[in-house]
Each structure stands twice: as C-alpha cells, then as structure tokens.
C-alpha cells in the first residue's frame with residue numbers, strides 16, 4: 001500500500017522537542033503515515049566545527065522520536081549523499097510505491113537558493129514549509145521565494161498534496177515552538193558525550209556506505 005511520507009532533513013545537533021512537535025503537527029496537517037528524519041552526515045553549508053559526531057546526533061534523534069510516527073534514519077550515510085537533491089533522487093528511485101513531501105522549517109527557506117540544484121529539487125517533490133517564530137520575514141524575502149511563489153498552494157488543499165505535480169509548495173501554520181539546537185548547545189555544550197557513549201548508532205564512515213543497497217521498507 002502506498003505510504004505518505006514526510007522527509008525532514010537536519011543536522012539534529014541535537015534533536016529537540018520542536019523537531020518532534022513540528023513533525024507530528026505537519027504529519028497531522030498533511031495526513032502523513034510517517035516522517036523520516038534524515039540525519040545529515042554534514043550540512044554542506046554549515047561549518048564542521050561544533051558539529052557533534054554523527055552517531056550522537058542519530059542517537060539523540062532516536063530518543064526524541066520514541067513512540068511516534070517519526071523514523072530517524074542514517075539513510076544519507078548509507079546512500080553516501082550530502083546534497084538533498086541527490087538524496088531525494090535516490091529515495092524516489094528506491095521507494096517507487098510511496099509518496100514523499102519535503103519538510104523544512106521557515107528559517108531554511110532563506111538559504112534554499114544556495115542548495116545544490118534547488119530548482120531541480122523543487123521539481124522532484126512537493127515542499128511543505130513549517131512555520132518558525134521569528135523567521136517569517138526571512139522566508140518571504142528569500143531569494144528562492146520569488147521563484148517558488150508561483151507554485152504556492154493554499155492551506156485549504158493541504159491534505160491533497162499527493163495530487164499535486166511538483167513544483168508545489170505549501171506554508172503550514174503550526175503551533176509555534178522557539179526551541180533551537182543552538183540554544184540547547186549553549187546550555188549544554190557537551191551534550192553529545194552522553195549520547196555518544198553506549199550507543200549502537202552507526203558512525204557515518206566507509207565502509208558503512210557499502211551496505212547502501214540494503215535499505216528495506218523502513219530505512
């Protein structure tokens with residue numbers, strides 16, 4: 001049976017309650033069966049300094065997603081991808097029977113024009129932008145926004161997204177949550193030492209990528 005799946009990419013450095021709350025609220029709004037958190041091996045636009053080890057970030061995501069429709073995944077490590085356009089291309093190929101929508105917070109829209117082949121990405125699957133307090137102006141004035149604007153769908157159609165042909169973008173209004181990983185790191189700079197220890201999470205280094213074909217129904 002076709003599943004409706006939201007993809008939320010992130011550094012998750014660490015995962016926090018807003019990731020969970022926004023994912024579940026977006027899942028309700030869009031009628032999603034699952035939300036896959038794609039824990040990034042390394043955001044190409046973020047400095048490596050201050051980025052906790054992949055294993056700790058994945059472990060924090062697993063803890064935060066417990067007992068929910070959210071599936072934290074190391075898919076990008078297994079695929080060997082860091083650019084979203086490449087990840088999405090591979091996901092669509094490997095899961096042809098499911099429907100996918102890209103989720104991102106409003107703050108991310110401001111940088112979207114710097115992503116590799118962002119227009120190609122927008123043509124691959126619909127995009128749902130999750131409101132984030134303090135970032136609505138940034139999203140409105142973002143460089144990518146003027147191109148994306150013509151593809152905006154009204155919120156009254158949000159549950160019909162599987163019928164849209166991409167590019168299509170919807171701005172979801174979700175209960176606001178100001179939590180950020182930056183704020184959490186400032187309060188607890190060594191958080192990853194707790195998560196990094198005693199974890200079975202894989203580290204994102206070769207030869208791990210050798211197992212990339214073995215993805216299964218749940219990544």
Ligand SMILES: Nc1ncnc2c1ncn2[C@@H]1O[C@H](COP(=O)(O)OP(=O)(O)OP(=O)(O)O)[C@@H](O)[C@H]1O
Nearest residue numbers: 010011012018104105131132177178179180181182
């Ligand atoms: N409070 C929030 N409200 C809405 N979206 C959010 C929120 N926090 C994170 N997101 C979204 O979740 C995705 C992953 O976010 P990320 O892991 O970078 O967390 P972050 O809190 O933004 O981290 P940092 O402060 O380190 O930049 C991004 O699309 C981001 O916009």
Ligand SMILES: O=C(O)c1ccc[n+]([C@@H]2O[C@H](COP(=O)([O-])O)[C@@H](O)[C@H]2O)c1
Nearest residue numbers: 009010011040043045083084085115116
């Ligand atoms: O594809 C790109 O060029 C690209 C550039 C910057 C960020 N991204 C993706 O954006 C998502 C959010 O990243 P972050 O670090 O803001 O949580 C994550 O999946 C990154 O891989 C993707």
